[in-house]
Structure formats: C-alpha cells, structure tokens
Amino acid sequence: MSSELEWFKSSYSSNEGGQCVEVAEATSAVLVRDSKDKSGPHLTFSPAAWEAFVEFAQSV
Template sequence: MNTEQSARLNWFKSSYSGDEGGECVEVAADTTAIHVRDSKEPSGPQLAFARSAWTRFVVDLGQDQT
C-alpha cells in the first residue's frame, strides 16, 4: 500500500486508548482488508489482514482462554 492509498483510509484508535501517547495501534478498513499501523509512526510500515482473518482474531480475543 502506498502513502496515497493510506491517506484515503479512515484510521481510528480504540476508545480504550488514552491521549497521553504510549503503545497504541490504529486500524482502518477498506473493501478487502483491515489495515493496522503504529499510531506514533503513521507513515511507517502497515499490516493488512483479510477481513475473515481479522474477524477470527477479534472473536478469539473475546473468548475466555482459561
């Protein structure tokens, strides 16, 4: 993904993220993928996940792993 494509995405941070900085990620979605980047380095590297893989990841996070 190039910088121009990245700029067109609607990036957001979790509502659990504070405004004091720290270790946060930003997420954006397009028609085919979910994109993830470091909020402190928005022009840096990004990861892209298939929507189905991201959905499975989020579902797994919500399950009790005990």
C-alpha cells in the same frame, strides 16, 4: 493507499502514549498501524482473519 483511508484509534488506546493502534477498513482488507507513526508501515489482514483475531482477543 493508506492516506485515502479513514483510520480509527483503538478504544483501548489512551492519550498517554504507550501502545496505540489505529485500524482502517478497505474493500478487501483491514489495515492496522501504530498511531504514533502514521507514515510508517502497516499490517494488512483479510476481513476473515481480522474477525477471527477480534473474536479471540475478546475471549481472553
């Protein structure tokens, strides 16, 4: 499934290594993975849970 998705690198990620994430939107889920381990595992969130997380992260 993840090979069919269009992944976007976080705008907060740099090209210097470190903690980088990529996000992909599926029909009923938002997937998050480590940009340095594209074949590794990913986390899956409901769109509502992802929206709540993003809103919280932007508020701190």
